[in-house]
Amino acid sequence: MSHGIAIGKVSVATGVKIPTIRYYEQIGLLPAPPRTEGNRRTYDRKDAERLTFIRHSRELGFEIDQIRTLLDLQDRPDQSCADADTIARARLVEVKDKIASLKALEAELERMVEGCSHGRVESCQVIEILADHGKCKHHQHDA
Amino acid sequence: MSHGIAIGKVSVATGVKIPTIRYYEQIGLLPAPPRTEGNRRTYDRKDAERLTFIRHSRELGFEIDQIRTLLDLQDRPDQSCADADTIARARLVEVKDKIASLKALEAELERMVEGCSHGRVESCQVIEILADHGKCKHHQHDA
DNA sequence: GCTTGCTCCTATAGTGACTGGAGGATGTAC
């Protein structure tokens, strides 16, 4: 096999861990590559690119199923990119929501630690705010 | 049974789903309550308060093990609240980091959807940015 | 040729924090 890339090399090149690469193959996100005589996976440059695409998508918080759709789109360049646009926009909304939610948490946590007088638990704002939901304005959070 | 609260009532009162309440009992976060003759769990006001504490802590993103520590502290009001303070501060740092990370994602997603010309996938910024990691400045993310 | 040590293989189980379903018992309202 002159120029097949071993899984370890692909892993380093793409930043995707070896078990994760095998996992992606298992769930059909990455095609099963040919094997050497010794039964080892041999990848090519296209596989590495696909993995980079996947990793980057995961970093952006897209779910595996969404990535499946995005990869399908990438494979058919003549199609409309409306689906990709929809997925990205939906993710953007999610991210904005999450930021807003986390900012609320941040404010409440700040109130907690600022209120801590470093004394006994008895008079601790941290414990007290956690115990009494009425003392805060925070209402919902999802991760 | 005059004043035991049924699991369904506690669930509604605290906003914690019934299977989740049973799960918390199973992992030892909530003490196993007494049962009626018909083998049904009966809770009291203190249990409901404990569940509210847990729910609020989860909403703030604390992990179960941290909540265990926080509950232990609550049970011993004469102790120093330094541990609670440490946990809350650590969570605050996490939240701040996450906000920063999500803002980077937000920027990149915005660049993606703004660059989308609503044409073919061929020329779609969304797909292109995902494929080519060099086209973005984003580097790490954890959820 | 042989050993050392790295890389790779499969298969299975574990993670966190739940959630869902099956199949059955109990409690309540009409």
Place this chain on the structure above:
DNA sequence: GTACATCCTCCAGTCACTATAGGAGCAAGC
């Protein structure tokens, strides 16, 4: 008395991996 809501236990599933066990392949040095 019967319909229906609520509850019970146990077990499997979720997501996206991660870890472990137990072995085989391969490249380099002696």
